[in-house]
Amino acid sequence: MTLITIFLLACITFLTRYLFLHPKLPLQIGPRVERFLNFSAPAVLTAIWVPIIFVKDNTLDISLTNPYLLAATLAIFVSLKTKSIYLTLAASMSIFIFLQYIS
Amino acid sequence: MSFNRKNAYLKMAQKGLLDMLPLNLAVLPWGVLCGSLAIQRDFTIFEAILMPMIVFAGSVQLVVIELISDNAPLATILFTAFIISSRHFLYGLALREKLKNLPLKWRGSLGFLLTDELFALSGERQSYKSKLRLIYALFAGGSFYFSWLAWNIIGIVAGSILPDLTHLGLDFAIAVTFIALVIPSIVNLSILVTVCVAAILSVVFKVYNLELGLVLSSVIAMYSGYFTSKMQIKSNNKSRAMLNKKEEKIL
Numbered sequence: 001m002t003l004i005t006i007f008l009l010a011c012i013t014f015l016t017r018y019l020f021l022h023p024k025l026p027l028q029i030g031p032r033v034e035r036f037l038n039f040s041a042p043a044v045l046t047a048i049w050v051p052i053i054f055v056k057d058n059t060l061d062i063s064l065t066n067p068y069l070l071a072a073t074l075a076i077f078v079s080l081k082t083k084s085i086y087l088t089l090a091a092s093m094s095i096f097i098f099l100q101y102i103s
Numbered sequence: 104m105s106f107n108r109k110n111a112y113l114k115m116a117q118k119g120l121l122d123m124l125p126l127n128l129a130v131l132p133w134g135v136l137c138g139s140l141a142i143q144r145d146f147t148i149f150e151a152i153l154m155p156m157i158v159f160a161g162s163v164q165l166v167v168i169e170l171i172s173d174n175a176p177l178a179t180i181l182f183t184a185f186i187i188s189s190r191h192f193l194y195g196l197a198l199r200e201k202l203k204n205l206p207l208k209w210r211g212s213l214g215f216l217l218t219d220e221l222f223a224l225s226g227e228r229q230s231y232k233s234k235l236r237l238i239y240a241l242f243a244g245g246s247f248y249f250s251w252l253a254w255n256i257i258g259i260v261a262g263s264i265l266p267d268l269t270h271l272g273l274d275f276a277i278a279v280t281f282i283a284l285v286i287p288s289i290v291n292l293s294i295l296v297t298v299c300v301a302a303i304l305s306v307v308f309k310v311y312n313l314e315l316g317l318v319l320s321s322v323i324a325m326y327s328g329y330f331t332s333k334m335q336i337k338s339n340n341k342s343r344a345m346l347n348k349k350e351e352k353i354l
Contacts, residue, residue, distance in 0.1 A: 002150050009184050010157035016188040018214035020195030023203045037197040039297045039328035041226050043321040044190050046298045047305035049281035052274050055309040079283045085125040088283040096275050
């Protein structure tokens with residue numbers, strides 16, 4: 001039973017990724033829609049990472065005891081200053097682990 | 104095939120691997136979590152490996168493993184997976200014009216590999232527009248696939264000796280990579296508006312536990328960014344027209 005569920009899940013994730021790449025789909029994207037779609041990367045990626053930082057078990061946590069918040073603030077500064085994913089990861093992950101360790 | 108062309112292909116493949124490498128590393132804790140959770144929730148080893156191998160989606164795997172072990176109805180499981188995965192429709196739409204006329208082998212494989220991470224590396228105007236760019240994407244996306252599989256397998260193998268990892272904050276590394284990708288990309292007002300709207304709405308929807316929150320906040324944020332850029336173009340045109348008039352008067 002679980003196996004069938006997994007196969008169906010695979011169909012769903014593939015369908016959501018592939019559907020709009022299919023040439024037979026009767027869909028023309030005009031220049032306006034294209035300009036709208038240009039904002040998809042910053043929009044979706046932000047909508048993924050911000051709740052990870054601010055929301056714990058469906059409640060907003062903006063206290064200083066939230067290790068996610070302090071470490072993410074540092075990550076924003078480091079990424080602005082260095083634009084390096086590695087440095088941003090290294091700096092904020094070490095602070096994050098340290099904060100979790102002392103709390 | 105000439106030596107030069109082969110060399111260029113190799114270079115692009117290498118660049119794809121290198122660009123994806125930090126993202127491959129950042130999903131290590133998350134992949135180990137997904138693999139170990141499957142074992143701890145009584146999936147067989149084969150089922151646990153099939154999840155990253157063919158479903159290949161972190162957030163879907165995590166949520167669905169809990170649903171399956173809670174014996175949720177099949178319709179609930181599939182619907183939840185569909186909602187979580189529906190953000191990919193936006194990626195497909197955004198890349199449609201570039202990919203729709205490619206041969207099936209490219210469309211199919213890049214479509215399968217089209218994760219948040221690969222899409223995050225697809226922002227350039229020229230991406231996917233040449234054989235070299237396709238090879239770049241294939242190696243970037245492919246290396247992400249095999250990394251994801253490897254991290255999951257580590258979780259599966261170590262699953263029975265690992266403690267429950269779900270509350271250790273392993274999602275933080277993913278948040279950081281997205282911070283490092285998004286923040287430097289804010290180069291104008293319309294992108295700033297997009298990011299702010301997405302940030303506020305996604306948090307509100309999450310607090311109210313709205314399943315569709317991710318897609319809804321993204322689409323509203325995209326429209327806000329689009330609207331801002333439209334207004335800017337309009338006001339630019341207006342001020343240019345006014346300037347022209349003034350110049351006429353002076354002349």
